[in-house]
Amino acid sequence: MTRRANASQRLPLRNESFDRMRPAGATFHDRLLVHARDRADVPAFVGRDGVLRYGELPGVVRSLAAVLRTAGLGPGSTVALTARSERDHVLAALALLDLGVAQATLASRDPPALRERLARRTGATVVLGDLPSDAIPGLPWIGLAKVLAQSRSARSGTAPEARPNPGASRLYFTGSGTTGEPKVVAYAESDLARHAASYPPLAAHRVLRPAHVEYNNSKRTRLYVLWQGGTNVFGDGVAGSLRDQCARHDVTWLEVSPLHAADLVASCRSEGPLSDRVSVKVGGARVPIALRRELARIATQRLLVSYGTTETAYVAHAEPSMHDERESVGLPGAHAEVEVVRADGAAASPGEIGEIRLRTPGMATAYVGDAAASVRHFRDGWFMPGDLASLTTEGWLCLHGRIDDMMIMDGINIFPAEIERVLEAHPSVAVAVAYPVASPSHGQIPVAAVEPRDGQDVDAEAVLAFARARLGLRAPRRIDVVAALPRNPQGKVVRSAAARGFGDPA
Amino acid sequence: MDARTIRQAIVDGLEAGGVGRINEKRIRDAFLAGDVDLTLAELDMDSLARMELCIAIELSTGISLVPEELGRYRTLGELAREIEGRCR
Numbered sequence: 001m002t003r004r005a006n007a008s009q010r011l012p013l014r015n016e017s018f019d020r021m022r023p024a025g026a027t028f029h030d031r032l033l034v035h036a037r038d039r040a041d042v043p044a045f046v047g048r049d050g051v052l053r054y055g056e057l058p059g060v061v062r063s064l065a066a067v068l069r070t071a072g073l074g075p076g077s078t079v080a081l082t083a084r085s086e087r088d089h090v091l092a093a094l095a096l097l098d099l100g101v102a103q104a105t106l107a108s109r110d111p112p113a114l115r116e117r118l119a120r121r122t123g124a125t126v127v128l129g130d131l132p133s134d135a136i137p138g139l140p141w142i143g144l145a146k147v148l149a150q151s152r153s154a155r156s157g158t159a160p161e162a163r164p165n166p167g168a169s170r171l172y173f174t175g176s177g178t179t180g181e182p183k184v185v186a187y188a189e190s191d192l193a194r195h196a197a198s199y200p201p202l203a204a205h206r207v208l209r210p211a212h213v214e215y216n217n218s219k220r221t222r223l224y225v226l227w228q229g230g231t232n233v234f235g236d237g238v239a240g241s242l243r244d245q246c247a248r249h250d251v252t253w254l255e256v257s258p259l260h261a262a263d264l265v266a267s268c269r270s271e272g273p274l275s276d277r278v279s280v281k282v283g284g285a286r287v288p289i290a291l292r293r294e295l296a297r298i299a300t301q302r303l304l305v306s307y308g309t310t311e312t313a314y315v316a317h318a319e320p321s322m323h324d325e326r327e328s329v330g331l332p333g334a335h336a337e338v339e340v341v342r343a344d345g346a347a348a349s350p351g352e353i354g355e356i357r358l359r360t361p362g363m364a365t366a367y368v369g370d371a372a373a374s375v376r377h378f379r380d381g382w383f384m385p386g387d388l389a390s391l392t393t394e395g396w397l398c399l400h401g402r403i404d405d406m407m408i409m410d411g412i413n414i415f416p417a418e419i420e421r422v423l424e425a426h427p428s429v430a431v432a433v434a435y436p437v438a439s440p441s442h443g444q445i446p447v448a449a450v451e452p453r454d455g456q457d458v459d460a461e462a463v464l465a466f467a468r469a470r471l472g473l474r475a476p477r478r479i480d481v482v483a484a485l486p487r488n489p490q491g492k493v494v495r496s497a498a499a500r501g502f503g504d505p506a
Numbered sequence: 507m508d509a510r511t512i513r514q515a516i517v518d519g520l521e522a523g524g525v526g527r528i529n530e531k532r533i534r535d536a537f538l539a540g541d542v543d544l545t546l547a548e549l550d551m552d553s554l555a556r557m558e559l560c561i562a563i564e565l566s567t568g569i570s571l572v573p574e575e576l577g578r579y580r581t582l583g584e585l586a587r588e589i590e591g592r593c594r
Contacts, residue, residue, distance in 0.1 A: 441570040478565050
């Protein structure tokens, strides 16, 4: 049972500008029409397919919607969308929103069996895809290239039939699914509009996000940019480093994972720093202080580190002045309620690690087709992501890993993230992962595996002593030095795989 | 698992537990070689040191001990022989 912290323990509000674009029930198409009027010459899309400006965008979307309607789509349809071109994907997504059609991304990179399961879970009635091989058995397939070509030859589309609930079009998003079957959430268009309005201001930015739009968070960010009237820069299929792409397209806002951030450091090391106009937002996983410092030293002075979840959207980000050993993700936005609670539901004190719970406008309230996970993660109006967190005395949010990853050895709570932070502060260690070895007598014994930094030799005994001096009883009891830690396709180290690979007693 | 490996695990556990006596190289090397034995009483281990010793033994050998069990053994050599026996 949880209870709410009292008002004095709430986080301070900040940055009133986050509230300046309340959606007030408007649809994405309404927003595009406003942008077409107010910022017709501003590019909405920039990429290898050229530039598409806001002045033209509503007509392009409506033409596509008209062709799709002729193909039989309308309210009641649910489209499984597979589009390898990021620009085509976003255009199709906007047209489906305009038609009141529900949509779920079936990523082209996913194996056929997973695509089929996701199609069934989301109740897809038709596949809109690039290739006949994108089809799902038993569902009709519409070729995206053909409808795009038809829409281009049409002069303009007519308005869709009046919908009873504008803004109610559903969008399904899947999480990364690194721990099993991906969780699926459904948002109404109006929920997504709330997320877009709560996101950091992008209206004046040219935004590049190297992760493909088929990834949940990339698709959402692309739509947020359009909601706010900014410019989406698509780098798909373009050779060259991230730094090069930023320079070529005059990017001013770059969103990357820690893995892409490491690539960015490498390219900036040889090609020079990014333009001082570029803000770099890193999120999606822990961003170690060593990486933050390298980014700040080599790539950009405008480094932001963010925290959000598929279920709540954006929550917080750390500004450049906030990067220190605590690895904070900063002050939560004014839209977000963030609390850190003890096991009994009481508010944790500043600096005390507890479970985080979140509330944001338009947040999810359940998972699609997974009642057990819904009960576990959505409680009393809060979303409980299962993350361990603490709040500093300044109100900054610090994350300490997953609650499921917490180890208990002889009654001592041990946090893998804390161990990893310390090990990665050792000069010969690049990346560390901590995990438990199950023990009948002690519960879980913490051990760790490390990857050497830049081919250095790692003296495991020395690193062990380094950790012991800083962590005491919470130190790992063994360190394995490995050439490469197991990672998922997004480059994130997979703790469970490391534990399976290295965790057995010698 | 050979006797030397088991004795090394015991040494590692004592070091982790901050047991100063084992840091004397002459004593440590002689114990590792099986030439010298040490009583648990003379090591003056507190409860945390006993816990660290048990953890180090378990990680190296897979033999799980709780600190209270250490009271059954008068010397480190007896402890090493017991673990060796259980490993067979």
